[in-house]
Amino acid sequence: xxxxxxxxxxxxxxxxxxxREPGQQLKQIAADFGISESCLANWMKAADVEDGIKxxxxxxxxxxxxxxxxxIRLLEQENEVLRRAAAYLSxxxxxxxxxxxxxxxxxxGIPVAVxxxxxxxxxxxxxxxxxxxxxxxxxTQAYRANALFDAHRDDPEFGYRxxxxxxxxxxxxxxxxxxxxxxxxxxxxxxxxxxxxxxxxRSGPPVHDDRVGRNFSAEARNRLWLSDITEHSTGEGKLxxxxxxxxxxxxxxxxxxxxxxxxxxAVDALDSAVxxxxxxxxxxxxxxxxxxxxSQFRSRKFVQALDRHAMVGxxxxxxxxxxxxxxxxxxxxLQKNVLDRRGWATRDELxxxxxxxxxxxxxxxxxxxxxxxLTPIEYETIMTTPATQAA
Numbered sequence: 191x192x193x194x195x196x197x198x199x200x201x202x203x204x205x206x207x208x209x210r211e212p213g214q215q216l217k218q219i220a221a222d223f224g225i226s227e228s229c230l231a232n233w234m235k236a237a238d239v240e241d242g243i244k245x246x247x248x249x250x251x252x253x254x255x256x257x258x259x260x261x262i263r264l265l266e267q268e269n270e271v272l273r274r275a276a277a278y279l280s281x282x283x284x285x286x287x288x289x290x291x292x293x294x295x296x297x298x299g300i301p302v303a304v305x306x307x308x309x310x311x312x313x314x315x316x317x318x319x320x321x322x323x324x325x326x327x328x329x330t331q332a333y334r335a336n337a338l339f340d341a342h343r344d345d346p347e348f349g350y351r352x353x354x355x356x357x358x359x360x361x362x363x364x365x366x367x368x369x370x371x372x373x374x375x376x377x378x379x380x381x382x383x384x385x386x387x388x389x390x391x392r393s394g395p396p397v398h399d400d401r402v403g404r405n406f407s408a409e410a411r412n413r414l415w416l417s418d419i420t421e422h423s424t425g426e427g428k429l430x431x432x433x434x435x436x437x438x439x440x441x442x443x444x445x446x447x448x449x450x451x452x453x454x455x456a457v458d459a460l461d462s463a464v465x466x467x468x469x470x471x472x473x474x475x476x477x478x479x480x481x482x483x484x485s486q487f488r489s490r491k492f493v494q495a496l497d498r499h500a501m502v503g504x505x506x507x508x509x510x511x512x513x514x515x516x517x518x519x520x521x522x523x524l525q526k527n528v529l530d531r532r533g534w535a536t537r538d539e540l541x542x543x544x545x546x547x548x549x550x551x552x553x554x555x556x557x558x559x560x561x562x563x564l565t566p567i568e569y570e571t572i573m574t575t576p577a578t579q580a581a
């Protein structure tokens with residue numbers, strides 16, 4: 191069964207279809223994006239349900255149903271705690287603490303948090319009784335340091351204020367001064383902050399070797415991908431595009447667009463490329479993904495995504511644009527044909543223009559001399575068919 195298309199890609203296609211010019215058919219839009227007309231119709235029906243245009247069960251309603259089931263399960267656990275506690279307290283020769291009951295219920299699958307809340311017990315004294323005499327302050331300090339370190343490793347350019355926000359989102363809120371003290375003690379500085387400790391500081395070390403060496407060629411699809419991030423200003427602020435290009439056909443196999451340039455932007459673009467290639471029945475295992483040394487590509491999330499898809503990372507040198515020249519040339523083309531053509535009032539307006547130019551013009555109408563005057567889609571179709579027939 192083919193893998194589903196990425197959510198971001200489906201939303202972009204529906205957005206383009208809804209804003210189509212008068213007289214333009216859905217069949218043409220579906221062909222521009224390489225999908226069937228029935229598939230596009232189904233996506234638009236689902237979007238109409240989500241927007242309340244047509245009746246149906248939305249994603250939010252399904253989430254509410256899951257939440258209701260979760261609450262029911264929680265009530266069942268609380269009732270079980272009360273029942274067991276009543277039986278436990280009715281016994282003779284009671285222990286001085288009820289912590290043994292908490293441990294017994296935890297072994298049977300009832301969370302300690304639920305048991306402690308129902309019995310009005312503090313969890314920290316229970317854990318001290320269970321494991322070792324560790325103070326609550328030390329435990330809190332460790333959790334906060336772990337949350338700050340995870341955020342710093344994912345996005346090294348963040349300062350301590352942004353790291354505190356990320357830690358709070360992960361469930362470890364703290365004052366800004368506390369975050370500064372922990373970061374300062376561990377020397378977790380922002381890569382964009384002021385220089386410290388000397389004049390010969392360099393950019394962060396590469397997490398991969400350069401496996402390309404400016405040789406931007408491949409003998410088949412999914413052998414070498416290039417990736418980079420570009421940005422452009424709109425009336426609502428900047429919009430960032432992370433694109434992934436297959437050098438075999440120069441096709442943009444995946445991309446992600448967002449208002450923030452975080453590690454998740456690069457991860458979503460990679461996942462989108464893998465999903466779209468997987469929907470076409472291709473395997474990406476062993477493919478080399480080449481990029482610059484941007485913090486998004488050096489982040490732990492992106493490295494884990496490469497490992498998850500069995501792909502191989504590659505990085506060029508610092509300040510050497512030629513090490514990723516093939517990707518820079520695509521962005522230069524995008525800059526001239528879309529970004530600099532006029533001003534953009536909203537991010538959504540620019541997003542529609544980007545995906546439309548990539549999917550409709552660049553992929554299916556712009557012929558390239560390096561591909562024998564073929565478009566990327568035509569080149570892949572023609573060059574892949576003999577290999578498929580031979581297999």
